[in-house]
Amino acid sequence: MSGLVEEVRADLTEALTTALEASRQSGAIRVEVAPEISVEVPREKDNGDFATNLAMLLAKPARIAPRKAAEILLQNLNLTGTWVERVEIAGPGFINFYLDPAWVIQALPRIISQGPDYGRVDLGKGRKVQVEFVSANPTGLLHMGNARGAALGDSIASILNFAGYDVSREFYVNDAGNQIENFGLSLEARYLQLLGRNVQVPEEGYHGEDVVETIRGFVALQGDKYLEADPGERRSTLVKYALSEKLEAIKRVLEEFGVTYDVWFSEQSLYESGAVHDTLDYLKEQGCIYVHEDAQWFKATEFGVEKDEVVVRSNGIPTYFASDIAYHRNKYQRGFEWVIDVWGADHHGHVPRMKGAVAALGYDPSTLDVVIMQLVRLYKGGEIVRMSKRAGQFVTLEELVEEVGRDAARYNFVMRSPDSHLDFDLDLARAETNENPVYYIQYAHARICSILRQNSEQGEDMPDPTEVNLSLLKEEYELALARKLADFPGEVASAANGLAPQRIARYLHELAGLLHSFYNSHRVITDDQELSSARLVLVNATRITLNNALGLLGITTPERM
RNA sequence: GUCCCAGUAGCUCAGCUGGAUAGAGCAACGGACUUCUAAUCCGUAGGUCGGGGGUUCGAAUCCCUCCUGGGACGCCA
Numbered sequence: 001m002s003g004l005v006e007e008v009r010a011d012l013t014e015a016l017t018t019a020l021e022a023s024r025q026s027g028a029i030r031v032e033v034a035p036e037i038s039v040e041v042p043r044e045k046d047n048g049d050f051a052t053n054l055a056m057l058l059a060k061p062a063r064i065a066p067r068k069a070a071e072i073l074l075q076n077l078n079l080t081g082t083w084v085e086r087v088e089i090a091g092p093g094f095i096n097f098y099l100d101p102a103w104v105i106q107a108l109p110r111i112i113s114q115g116p117d118y119g120r121v122d123l124g125k126g127r128k129v130q131v132e133f134v135s136a137n138p139t140g141l142l143h144m145g146n147a148r149g150a151a152l153g154d155s156i157a158s159i160l161n162f163a164g165y166d167v168s169r170e171f172y173v174n175d176a177g178n179q180i181e182n183f184g185l186s187l188e189a190r191y192l193q194l195l196g197r198n199v200q201v202p203e204e205g206y207h208g209e210d211v212v213e214t215i216r217g218f219v220a221l222q223g224d225k226y227l228e229a230d231p232g233e234r235r236s237t238l239v240k241y242a243l244s245e246k247l248e249a250i251k252r253v254l255e256e257f258g259v260t261y262d263v264w265f266s267e268q269s270l271y272e273s274g275a276v277h278d279t280l281d282y283l284k285e286q287g288c289i290y291v292h293e294d295a296q297w298f299k300a301t302e303f304g305v306e307k308d309e310v311v312v313r314s315n316g317i318p319t320y321f322a323s324d325i326a327y328h329r330n331k332y333q334r335g336f337e338w339v340i341d342v343w344g345a346d347h348h349g350h351v352p353r354m355k356g357a358v359a360a361l362g363y364d365p366s367t368l369d370v371v372i373m374q375l376v377r378l379y380k381g382g383e384i385v386r387m388s389k390r391a392g393q394f395v396t397l398e399e400l401v402e403e404v405g406r407d408a409a410r411y412n413f414v415m416r417s418p419d420s421h422l423d424f425d426l427d428l429a430r431a432e433t434n435e436n437p438v439y440y441i442q443y444a445h446a447r448i449c450s451i452l453r454q455n456s457e458q459g460e461d462m463p464d465p466t467e468v469n470l471s472l473l474k475e476e477y478e479l480a481l482a483r484k485l486a487d488f489p490g491e492v493a494s495a496a497n498g499l500a501p502q503r504i505a506r507y508l509h510e511l512a513g514l515l516h517s518f519y520n521s522h523r524v525i526t527d528d529q530e531l532s533s534a535r536l537v538l539v540n541a542t543r544i545t546l547n548n549a550l551g552l553l554g555i556t557t558p559e560r561m
Numbered sequence: 562g563u564c565c566c567a568g569u570a571g572c573u574c575a576g577c578u579g580g581a582u583a584g585a586g587c588a589a590c591g592g593a594c595u596u597c598u599a600a601u602c603c604g605u606a607g608g609u610c611g612g613g614g615g616u617u618c619g620a621a622u623c624c625c626u627c628c629u630g631g632g633a634c635g636c637c638a
Contacts, residue, residue, distance in 0.1 A: 040580080047581060056580085056618065066618070091581050092618060137638080178637065295636050306564075306634090313636040320638045348565055349633045374566060375632070416574070419566060421631060423573075428587095432600070435587060439600050451597045494577055506575060509585075520593085520602040539597095561600065 003489030004107045009039045011082050019076040028072045031061045048096030055093040066093025101479050107486035109465040111541040119488045119548050123496055124165030128335055131157040133342035135172040138246045139183045141210055142397035144376040145344050151413035153342040154259045155501035158552045163496035168262045175243055176268040184235035187242055190215040195224050214242050253398045258554040270326045279326040288360045303356030325357040332363050342371045371499055373418040379425040404429040407555045411438040414553050415505040442558050444512035448543040449559040451524050463533035472534045477518040484511050485545050508549050515542050
């Protein structure tokens with residue numbers, strides 16, 4: 001499946017290829033190798049609907065002036081059967097193609113017939129991709145950074161799915177290691193406190209109020225049963241209880257945020273299955289591990305990384321890196337051809353060594369993509385809200401959804417490139433005003449629904465696009481809107497290639513803008529039956545496209561506002 | 562000190578992997594509701610793309626260098 005724009009591009013590329021071939025045959029253009037032909041959409045409408053820089057690329061190797069090369073190409077260019085009305089040589093040597101304005105109208109019947117599938121492209125060809133995101137410690141609540149990761153990861157996964165990949169969403173549960181030990185000590189302290197003992201939560205422990213809540217729940221169930229128990233057993237019981245409770249809470253909140261996972265993968269299971277051990281053995285066999293000061297080190301420097309990294313501490317306990325290597329090995333063993341991790345900027349130092357480890361395991365490190373998102377700065381009342389996990393003082397994802405709503409929150413996270421340091425203004429996100437772009441987009445959808453409602457209330461059916469005279473759509477706004485609709489499949493492809501959901505957000509904003517402009521200058525339902533039918537097809541195609549694009553970002557499409 | 566990210570309109574940011582005259586939104590100013598939703602539209606104004614070099618037909622985009630802000634540099638995760 002591909003879009004109208006891509007088809008025209010392909011037709012023009014083919015015609016240019018033939019023309020270049022003919023020009024070389026006749027000796028008018030002498031080049032060793034034909035340059036790659038690219039047909040672009042010019043930014044300025046005055047420069048045509050499509051354009052190519054081919055003549056400029058030929059100029060140097062063929063030793064002729066670019067405009068001369070363009071002339072020769074044009075003499076050999078056969079454009080019969082295309083929508084091209086005229087061709088011009090412009091500027092330093094661009095060849096500009098001007099199409100019959102009606103060409104974009106062809107997109108409309110396709111959109112209506114493809115419906116929820118409009119915009120799908122087959123970039124992925126069914127290849128298996130895994131997107132791992134959020135993967136927060138299951139020891140607490142989700143915060144703003146996790147929220148950004150959730151919105152980003154989920155949208156990337158949806159976009160890749162729409163682009164023809166077989167996508168799996170995964171949450172890596174860090175239920176092993178140091179922080180779990182630490183968590184156990186904090187839980188134990190709170191447990192004992194609640195039962196009247198005078199103990200302190202460790203300095204480096206978890207001081208959040210949510211931990212106290214968890215223990216209250218535990219005490220309600222188990223009472224003082226573990227007061228005199230063996231501390232080791234007591235902690236492991238508390239940890240087990242708390243982890244499952246926390247994990248359920250995380251699951252629930254993410255679902256409210258519109259995010260569901262295919263797989264919840266336990267770090268602990270990598271230890272239990274022996275995968276960590278096996279992976280370290282494998283790396284030893286490959287000669288990638290050495291011992292230094294009683295610790296085992298991974299030779300990351302052999303893979304172009306600045307320094308080596310400890311995988312097993314001198315006390316014999318593997319590091320997080322060790323289980324992470326085992327985890328990534330497991331991903332590849334499960335048959336994923338492309339592995340995508342969404343991490344916070346505080347983990348970016350981990351990227352090169354993880355790629356090094358993937359290479360050491362015998363996989364191509366370029367099949368691992370790590371999307372690094374910069375941290376979120378939260379504003380409220382014009383001031384920065386300092387978030388401190390230790391003190392248990394931060395805005396949770398749950399509060400965010402409650403306060404600003406899922407749609408506004410998700411849009412705000414996804415409208416910016418992951419690279420940008422995001423300033424999240426709580427008041428702005430919550431504001432139901434024109435300062436908030438989500439509503440601008442949703443409003444476009446609601447407006448169309450209102451028109452369609454009106455139409456059916458008048459007892460009229462939705463016109464069949466194949467029986468409507470779409471050539472009545474001649475107004476500038478009508479054609480601009482249809483042109484934008486035709487762009488959608490290409491936008492999906494770009495967003496997928498660049499792992500860039502912000503492209504979809506931007507596209508939506510532009511599309512909504514064109515709908516609003518059209519709406520304000522033309523009526524859809526008029527006395528002119530034929531024209532009304534054509535415009536109904538246009539707005540219905542817009543509704544479908546808005547719906548599909550918003551779906552990729554996990555944003556709802558209200559029919560009334 | 563080393564590495565990563567950012568620096569574009571008053572503010573928040575796009576800029577499709579090198580294209581033609583650098584774009585949106587907000588804020589400012591001036592207009593448009595007896596008509597399918599004014600959460601909207603139309604118009605005006607706003608720029609040495611952080612500075613300086615380089616690469617070429619052509620640079621906001623690629624390279625070098627400097628400046629500013631954020632982050633990472635642990636036998637933490």
